[in-house]
Amino acid sequence: MKIAFLGPEASFTQLAAIQLFPGEELVPQPNILDCFEAVEKGEVENAVVPLENSIEGTVSMTLDYLYKTPGIQILAEAIMPIAHHLMMHPGSDSSAIEKIYSHPQALAQSFHFLDTHFKEIPKQDFSSTAAAAKYVSENPDRNLAAVANQFAANLYGLKIIHHNIHDFEQNHTRFIIISKSSESYKNENLKVLGEKSGLLVTLPEDHAGGLHQVLSVFAWRKMNLSKIESRTLKTGLGNYFFFINVVGKWESALHHNALEELQALDAETHFMGNYKEFELKS
């Protein structure tokens, strides 16, 4: 089985993919869009992408492509502890850092540390923490630094100059397995933390109480929502879709006619799947 992941090697997403698909062929992708396209084109069976972080919140590119890519299902979620370190080429001068590179999520999760200690040093977004580490290792003649994990430091031969620079100790990222199939994902080696369903809902034309109507579909059925997040449709200010998580198993008739009721409200609804949440090691 081929699995796409946000690469290159030693990205946090790869660390998640290795635990989710031990022994399978992992195919690194330059960015999150490429992961979705690889699944959509059938180049791979599944992909692992980051969805949300406990410090910085949702990875907006993932949410956007969940909405935009037709026929995508979520097969599972996986929660992994995240530790960011600041690293440089061993021969570089850590007192004269020229620029700090990393994924925007990693820079944001380490914002206070970087603003306190390296306020004047320019930061630059990269497609992943591992890509930033790889770039720093390929430019030993400049005093560059990357925010990445221990595996990236080892793989790309970088020296960690500051450990655990993420601003909050409890730092976890939620990854999802995306696929065009809806077959259930199982992994006996991972602890199951819970179960939920994901829905993407676009409200009927903007009218007072529209969101209330949508939420009431869940409320009177006593469907517990663990997340509801609005995200711009990019069709103009104030136009949103909502990503909604319903806790627990997606029961039979009761929950299914919730989808019919949402459609009846002209709330465009995509059911992304009923899936388990697994615990990963860092």
Ligand SMILES: O=C(O)C(=O)C[C@]1(C(=O)O)C=C[C@@H](O)C=C1
């Ligand atoms: O850049 C990486 O290494 C990734 O796997 C992406 C990502 C993310 O987008 O959230 C994954 C975990 C961390 O939160 C930091 C970055």
